[in-house]
Amino acid sequence: MVSVIPDYTIFIQIVTFLVLIYILNILLYKPVLSIIERRKKQLEELENEIKLFNDSVEKRVAEYEEKLKQAKAGASDLKKEIINEGTDQAKKIVDAVRNEIPLLTQEFQQKMNKEIQAARKILDSQSRKISLEIAEKVLGRLVQ
Secondary structure: OOOOOOOOHHHHHHHHHHHHHHHHHHHHHHHHHHHHHHHHHHHHHHHHHHHHHHHHHHHHHHHHHHHHHHHHHHHHHHHHHHHHHHHHHHHHHHHHHHHHHHHHHHHHHHHHHHHHHHHHHHHHHHHHHHHHHHHHHHHOOOOO
């Protein structure tokens, strides 16, 4: 039979282990936890800064878009105004030309009448000569 003798070294090992845990807690675990906590706080601060920066960027983008929208609206209004001015000027020019057309046609008609009268005078004088020449050639003698 085997008899078990109680060994007290296990209690010493347990105590040693507990002392080691206590020392490691003080020397290693708490400093690591404090470093982790500091980094966590830094990350939170950085996240807050990023959030503030993003909000600022979004605000500026919104302002930029609003200014761009206003500029486009202003440009559109200016474009419409310029188109309307051009249309008005074109109407004025067309009306002025329409008013000038009767005067130009009247002047042209007067010139045409003068040229027709001058041509008739020339044709009258030449037609008498030509008719006399034709009659003389047909008759074979001088006609007066």
